[in-house]
Amino acid sequence: MPLRLDADERAWLDGAAGPARRLAMRLIVHAARNARAERLRPITRAHVDGCLYHGPVSVDFARTLADAGARVVVPTTLNVSAIDHLHPDLFRGAARIADGARALRRAYAAMGCRQTWTCAPYQLPDRPAFGEQIAWAESNAIVFANSVLGARTERYGDFIDIAAAITGRVPDAGLHRDEGRHARVLVQVRGVSATERTRDLFFAALGHQVGLAVGGAIPVIEGVDHAAEDDLKALGAAAASSGAVAMFHVAGVTPEAPTVAAALGGRPPERVVRMGPADLAAALRALGGDTDAPLGAVCLGTPHFSVAEFRRLRAALAGRPIDSSVRLYVSTGRDVLAAVAAEGWADDLRAAGVTLVTDTCTYLTPILEPRPGAVMTNSAKWAWYAPGNLGCQVVFASLEACVESAVRGRVCHDPAMRELTGA
Amino acid sequence: MPEVLHAGRGAGAVVVLDAPLSFWGGVDEAEGTVIDVHHPQRGAPLAGRVLVMPAGRGSSSSSSVLAELIRNGHAPAAILLREADPILAMGALVAAELYGRQVPVVVLEPDAYAAAARAARLAVTAPEGDDARLVPLPAP
Numbered sequence: 001m002p003l004r005l006d007a008d009e010r011a012w013l014d015g016a017a018g019p020a021r022r023l024a025m026r027l028i029v030h031a032a033r034n035a036r037a038e039r040l041r042p043i044t045r046a047h048v049d050g051c052l053y054h055g056p057v058s059v060d061f062a063r064t065l066a067d068a069g070a071r072v073v074v075p076t077t078l079n080v081s082a083i084d085h086l087h088p089d090l091f092r093g094a095a096r097i098a099d100g101a102r103a104l105r106r107a108y109a110a111m112g113c114r115q116t117w118t119c120a121p122y123q124l125p126d127r128p129a130f131g132e133q134i135a136w137a138e139s140n141a142i143v144f145a146n147s148v149l150g151a152r153t154e155r156y157g158d159f160i161d162i163a164a165a166i167t168g169r170v171p172d173a174g175l176h177r178d179e180g181r182h183a184r185v186l187v188q189v190r191g192v193s194a195t196e197r198t199r200d201l202f203f204a205a206l207g208h209q210v211g212l213a214v215g216g217a218i219p220v221i222e223g224v225d226h227a228a229e230d231d232l233k234a235l236g237a238a239a240a241s242s243g244a245v246a247m248f249h250v251a252g253v254t255p256e257a258p259t260v261a262a263a264l265g266g267r268p269p270e271r272v273v274r275m276g277p278a279d280l281a282a283a284l285r286a287l288g289g290d291t292d293a294p295l296g297a298v299c300l301g302t303p304h305f306s307v308a309e310f311r312r313l314r315a316a317l318a319g320r321p322i323d324s325s326v327r328l329y330v331s332t333g334r335d336v337l338a339a340v341a342a343e344g345w346a347d348d349l350r351a352a353g354v355t356l357v358t359d360t361c362t363y364l365t366p367i368l369e370p371r372p373g374a375v376m377t378n379s380a381k382w383a384w385y386a387p388g389n390l391g392c393q394v395v396f397a398s399l400e401a402c403v404e405s406a407v408r409g410r411v412c413h414d415p416a417m418r419e420l421t422g423a
Numbered sequence: 424m425p426e427v428l429h430a431g432r433g434a435g436a437v438v439v440l441d442a443p444l445s446f447w448g449g450v451d452e453a454e455g456t457v458i459d460v461h462h463p464q465r466g467a468p469l470a471g472r473v474l475v476m477p478a479g480r481g482s483s484s485s486s487s488v489l490a491e492l493i494r495n496g497h498a499p500a501a502i503l504l505r506e507a508d509p510i511l512a513m514g515a516l517v518a519a520e521l522y523g524r525q526v527p528v529v530v531l532e533p534d535a536y537a538a539a540a541r542a543a544r545l546a547v548t549a550p551e552g553d554d555a556r557l558v559p560l561p562a563p
Contacts, residue, residue: 030512
């Protein structure tokens, strides 16, 4: 069946609602034809990733829409920027990038987008409900919305994200449909379980291996009986970095997987993958878990740090300052920072030597002070992308080991690492 | 039958990637070379080449990176995939809408993909629809 548009959609495509809506419809229709969709579907909200500056094309596109009078027709949030708009002095990159970032802020604001500037829109109040049809970009947000919230979004990227916000439509395909959400690969975790001490490492390493094993397929993970939201955030972000995972199920944990069979939609898995201590050890090595190097900085908050993670950070610091030889950066959303500041925690952390970064992230833009030494992180996503983006050496460890290292001024090996892998 | 995700024509030397690649974080935006430190073809130049790779991967910013490469003249001449990648197709579409430059994005069936990967140089002609043609070219 070819794509059928309703009367409104045809009129928008013909330009009846102006050139901006027409361009946005051309993008949606192109995507719908490629997805073999038979119709479009309304959405209730959007999250836009195209507000990150990648070069003149980012600004040309946003201005083309904004100058033509485009307005979003559903509540629309913004992903990260190339700069920290609240703390612009933190940006150490070229002036043309900062200028581009500001031009994008003006264009997306003119279209009616909320200035959220976070890669973790699921931490904002009023997040999507189970079953809600949405259009989210940013790989970690996509995988979280589908897997943890049970909201429905395809793997949207730059350009189509704002096109969906302007039209209120997406192709009726893929993860928007019941049959597109069933797992195809069964991942059986055996011989390892996450304790309180090992949970960072476990979920990040598992996500990394799952991404490598399944590519873009939907897995159902069996053998993990408990996970907090931040654990699932780490798992999803890792799997969407090493692979193209847009949704995962954890049997007995995530909302569309009461059982393995339910997650599989009643069909047998196309593939069964077993994961044990040796696989997790391989993931930890690949992420930089066995690196022994002088320490230059610690980066936390990829994806953006939650209030619960700030609580853990405070507990790990226990009132101690960061060593003067090390910088500790925490990337977070401005809404979470406001909540943390209201508790008095932001002042405490800054007094301890912590640099709080909002609106952007330390792995994608020049924020880190240039200094020798490796960078330690508890984020598989940071560990995956930073060596290419920033050219730095990464040491991967739990949040607690990262903080201990920052306080002592040297890499402190993670006892949890040995506990988890049995090495 | 090949599936044309974005129409266009392009020709050049073939570069074959053995693993999926995310353009964002994986390709230098100014020069068009592979910078993904995890990728087996790290350092491979993509500008002006017929890129043959199994699939895209990861970041939703890859649309922007491809569109930027098309704008600045360092994009692949054509992209041939084994699995559809809507994110790359969207980057090609936006570059066409903004700058009028067409870089074809085509999904091939296994035999055609294997043949493309063996070619040294290819000319890709991909009109709207499903009748894309790949013609091997002699060495320059």
